[in-house]
Amino acid sequence: xxxxxxxxxxxxxxxxxxxxxxxxxxxxxxxxxxxxxxxxxxxxxxxxxxxxxxxxxxxxxxxxxxxxxxxx
Amino acid sequence: xxxxxxxxxxxxxxxxxxxxxxxxxxxxxxxxxxxxxxxxxxxxxxxxxxxxxxxxxxxxxxxxxxxxxxxxxxxxxxxxxxxxxxxxxxxxxxxxxxxxxxxxxxxxxxxxxxxxxxxxxxxxxxxxxxxxxxxxxxxxxxxxxxxxxxxxxxxxxxxxxxxxxxxxxxxxxxxxxxxxxxxxxxxxxxxxxxxxxxxxxxxxxxxxxxxxxxxxxxxxxxxxxxxxxxxxxxxxxxxxxxxxxxxxxxxxxxxxxxxxxxxxxxxxxxxxxxxxxxxxxxxxxxxxxxxxxxxxxxxxxxxxxxxxxxxxxxxxxxxxxxxxxxxxxxxxxxxxxxxxxxxxxxxxxxxxxxxxxxxxxxxxxxxxxxxxxxxxxxxxxxxxxxxxxxxxxxxxxxxxxxxxxxxxxxxxxxxxxxxxxxxxxxxxxxxxxxxxxxxxxxxxxxxxxxxxxxxxxxxxxxxxxxxxxxxxxxxxxxxx
Numbered sequence: 001x002x003x004x005x006x007x008x009x010x011x012x013x014x015x016x017x018x019x020x021x022x023x024x025x026x027x028x029x030x031x032x033x034x035x036x037x038x039x040x041x042x043x044x045x046x047x048x049x050x051x052x053x054x055x056x057x058x059x060x061x062x063x064x065x066x067x068x069x070x071x072x
Numbered sequence: 073x074x075x076x077x078x079x080x081x082x083x084x085x086x087x088x089x090x091x092x093x094x095x096x097x098x099x100x101x102x103x104x105x106x107x108x109x110x111x112x113x114x115x116x117x118x119x120x121x122x123x124x125x126x127x128x129x130x131x132x133x134x135x136x137x138x139x140x141x142x143x144x145x146x147x148x149x150x151x152x153x154x155x156x157x158x159x160x161x162x163x164x165x166x167x168x169x170x171x172x173x174x175x176x177x178x179x180x181x182x183x184x185x186x187x188x189x190x191x192x193x194x195x196x197x198x199x200x201x202x203x204x205x206x207x208x209x210x211x212x213x214x215x216x217x218x219x220x221x222x223x224x225x226x227x228x229x230x231x232x233x234x235x236x237x238x239x240x241x242x243x244x245x246x247x248x249x250x251x252x253x254x255x256x257x258x259x260x261x262x263x264x265x266x267x268x269x270x271x272x273x274x275x276x277x278x279x280x281x282x283x284x285x286x287x288x289x290x291x292x293x294x295x296x297x298x299x300x301x302x303x304x305x306x307x308x309x310x311x312x313x314x315x316x317x318x319x320x321x322x323x324x325x326x327x328x329x330x331x332x333x334x335x336x337x338x339x340x341x342x343x344x345x346x347x348x349x350x351x352x353x354x355x356x357x358x359x360x361x362x363x364x365x366x367x368x369x370x371x372x373x374x375x376x377x378x379x380x381x382x383x384x385x386x387x388x389x390x391x392x393x394x395x396x397x398x399x400x401x402x403x404x405x406x407x408x409x410x411x412x413x414x415x416x417x418x419x420x421x422x423x424x425x426x427x428x429x430x431x432x433x434x435x436x437x438x439x440x441x442x443x444x445x446x447x448x449x450x451x452x453x454x455x456x457x458x459x460x461x462x463x464x465x466x467x468x469x470x471x472x473x474x475x476x477x478x479x480x481x482x483x484x485x486x487x488x489x490x491x492x493x494x495x496x497x498x499x500x501x502x503x504x505x506x507x508x509x510x511x512x513x514x515x516x517x518x519x520x521x522x523x524x525x526x527x528x529x530x531x532x533x534x535x536x537x538x539x540x541x542x543x544x545x546x547x548x549x550x551x552x
Contacts, residue, residue, distance in 0.1 A: 009169075009173070009189065009483075009484060009485075009487070010484065010485050010486055010487045011165075011168075011169045011484055011485055012485075022158075022161060026154070026158070026314060026315075029154040029314060030307055030310065030311060030314075032307050035301055035302055035307065036300070036301075036302040037300075037301075038296070038299060038300055040288060040292065040299060042284065042285065042288070043284070043285040043288040043289050043292075044284045044285060044287060044288025044289075044291070045288075046146050046299050046300075048150070048301065049146055049149055049150070049356075052149070052150060052153055052154055052352070053352045053353075055154065056153065056154060056157045056348050056351065056352035057348070057349070057352065059154075059157055059158070059160070059161075059348045060157070060160070060345050060346075060347075060348035060349040061345075063160050063161060063164065063344050063345040063347075063348060064345040066164065067164065067341040067342075067344060067345060070164070071337075072168060072169065072172070
């Protein structure tokens with residue numbers, strides 16, 4: 001086994017900041033404070049679904065940034 | 073032209089297209105074990121993303137997803153979407169390490185990596201056994217879904233089981249020829265069809281029902297509960313599914329194996345952020361269809377509601393268009409089933425046959441192709457009379473596979489991991505899966521165990537605790 005192969009594991013995150021960001025986004029997706037929401041947008045899209053849509057695009061952006069930083 | 077002939081004409085075109093793409097891919101590849109199982113590790117970023125998505129989104133995405141949305145309403149979007157977007161994080165944090173280890177050490181299957189990194193053949197076999205046992209029922213969902221489509225489209229004219237046999241036969245031809253390379257490139261055709269035709273279905277049905285605003289207004293008046301989470305789902309169940317998808321999806325052997333095929337880690341990085349870019353919009357389509365089905369057909373039984381997409385199309389579109397759109401469901405079936413067959417064949421070839429015999433590489437190549445045929449027959453046999461609706465069949469497999477998540481993460485990310493603790497973790501987890509399944513059939517899973525969460529959550533949690541505590545204790549013993 002070469003030195004490079006031995007050094008592959010364990011993999012490591014660049015910083016705890018990213019863990020915090022992904023946990024925060026997951027908690028925000030719960031949207032528990034508006035659980036009983038009945039509001040809709042455009043007559044057909046529940047507001048809480050719109051909230052989830054936005055969060056997923058934020059997640060996509062966060063992942064894109066993360067890929068720039070984390071290069072094991 | 074009779075309805076059956078129209079469906080057959082559309083079907084023939086699609087199957088001929090799949091065979092052509094599969095044949096072309098085979099011609100460009102090499103007849104080697106490495107090319108057959110991991111496409112010589114040369115798949116580019118965009119193609120990798122497409123094959124990951126097409127493989128993940130199965131017949132369940134086209135049929136069961138809309139069926140569940142019909143029953144539960146918009147809350148089903150919440151149960152599926154954010155968690156599936158988080159799969160992008162798994163692609164990055166598991167996929168990149170798996171790719172790097174696979175390339176450095178020549179791994180072709182998931183259990184090979186587990187065996188190689190833990191140094192325990194027993195753990196590798198256990199891991200492989202779990203993958204095969206829980207992928208078989210999942211595999212049965214695919215031909216079952218295809219059968220539902222064909223029966224609905226032809227009003228029973230084409231027997232679903234025989235249609236599934238035909239589709240499986242075509243799939244076998246291109247997988248037999250080109251293995252992973254054919255699977256990946258047919259995924260592009262099938263994924264594109266699935267996406268384009270699902271969006272067409274939404275537009276056609278919405279137009280037929282009077283437009284988005286009218287549908288929403290009518291639904292809000294007749295079925296207001298379909299818009300609300302309260303009463304439909306609890307936050308515990310919601311969180312459970314959000315956490316379950318990023319843990320279980322990379323454990324599907326057909327997804328795990330695809331981490332090996334990337335041409336570089338850039339391919340996986342790209343797929344990671346593309347996943348949550350596409351999923352949010354893509355998942356709106358089957359939910360919209362399912363929820364809207366309540367307007368025309370408010371009293372469907374649970375099993376019938378899994379056919380809500382073909383039912384709606386037959387109501388609101390000409391037959392030729394309905395047949396065309398539902399080809400997307402057939403594409404979804406084939407894009408997942410061919411990958412499952414290949415992944416399981418590779419496990420049985422490499423982790424069982426090659427580990428206990430002296431098979432040369434060309435013999436493994438030949439055995440792998442025959443195993444694809446044998447596994448397809450087993451899958452069809454299971455699909456002949458599936459035990460419950462699509463979602464229930466698949467849900468048993470999900471928890472069983474998710475038990476492997478703590479072991480996979482620990483081996484990649486934690487240097488104190490001990491193989492004995494991994495074995496204990498998996499055995500405990502699978503015992504709990506069996507127990508919760510039996511309890512659900514009887515008086516129900518006790519509340520003290522789930523605390524309101526999906527049963528997979530306490531099972532994965534306990535598996536992780538056993539792995540961590542066991543590794544720390546065994547680590548201490550070895551130091552003294």
